[in-house]
Amino acid sequence: MEDKTKIPLSAAEMSGLWTQYMGDTIVVCMNSYFLEKVEDEEIRPIIRWTLDTAKENLSIMQDLFQKENFPIPIGFTEQDVNTKAPRLFADTFFLKHLSQLAVFAMTASNAALTVATRPDVIAFHKRILNKGIELQDRTRDLMLKQGIYIKPPSIPIPDKVDFVEKQHYLTGFFGKKRPINAQEITHLYLNALINTIGKELVTGFAQTAQNEEVKQYLLRGKELAHKYVELFSDLLTKEDLPAPISLGSTVLNTTASVFSDKLMMFHVTAMVAAGIGYYGMALAASPRRDLGLKYLSLIPEVALYVEDGANIMIKHGWMEEPPQAFDRDK
Incomplete structure (x- = not known):
């Protein structure tokens, strides 16, 4: 064999x-x-x-x-x-x-x-x-x-099996919106939580970055994470559901170098790139059109942020090249 x-x-x-x-x-x-x-x-x-x-x-x-x-x-x-x-x-x-x-x-x-x-x-x-x-x-x-675990929102257990009968189930821009379903709630909660933790991480990284270009990039990431936390939390609260709540800042006040700028850049860009995948999954699992459009609008913004991070790493010689195919033209 x-x-x-x-x-x-x-x-x-x-x-x-x-x-x-x-x-x-x-x-x-x-x-x-x-x-x-x-x-x-x-x-x-x-x-x-x-x-x-x-x-x-x-x-x-x-x-x-x-x-x-x-x-x-x-x-x-x-x-x-x-x-x-x-x-x-x-x-x-x-x-x-x-x-x-x-x-x-x-x-x-x-x-x-x-x-x-x-x-x-x-x-x-x-x-x-x-x-x-x-x-x-x-x-x-x-x-x-x-007592620091932030649980997902709860909803009532359905009293019967039901089927979607009208196109109204997909609407989200005009007229009365249906309540969000369990899948949509899960993705809003998960993405709010990921961005909450990401915001704390990038805040600490920005505070200790040595290169000014890296610092400004990380501060931009902090603002993006803050914006997304508010976006996903607001979508939950508008449905009368609790949003993940931060238990307060966990970043202390040191500005001394802890991790290299190279490590922080790679870690943040990899983490944000993974976030694109989570937004894609959320998009596929959110039939209500207004939610789908929200996720769709975030993906280009996040992709641009990752690309800008890659350019900074290339500029400083920090980006290790993954395995790649032969260049047949050469």
């Missing part, structure tokens, strides 16, 4: 592994700093577990890359974080950031698993998925215990 681990990596498998490697090097940098600064002894074990998991992931991928004679990405190293820098975030931010990391890990591993064919690559992404689920369980349980 053919040994499927000898089959060359496909472009999709290269992409998934390369992206995961870059992300895990950021996880190591950030959680090394978090572990140094955390004071809450209930949060500390989760940070340590996440850090150890990321290091294990990197070791697995390095072995796989070496077997394939694939150049190991540089990613981010101890040169991109100052663990001795003053404290930038409160402990509650560490927990919220870990919770968001779990969501991103599960989303990325699910996408990678749909296109992977080699058993060793499949097994690796299943590991990522299972670790993401475990991290979500750990953070959710502790956030519930500490």
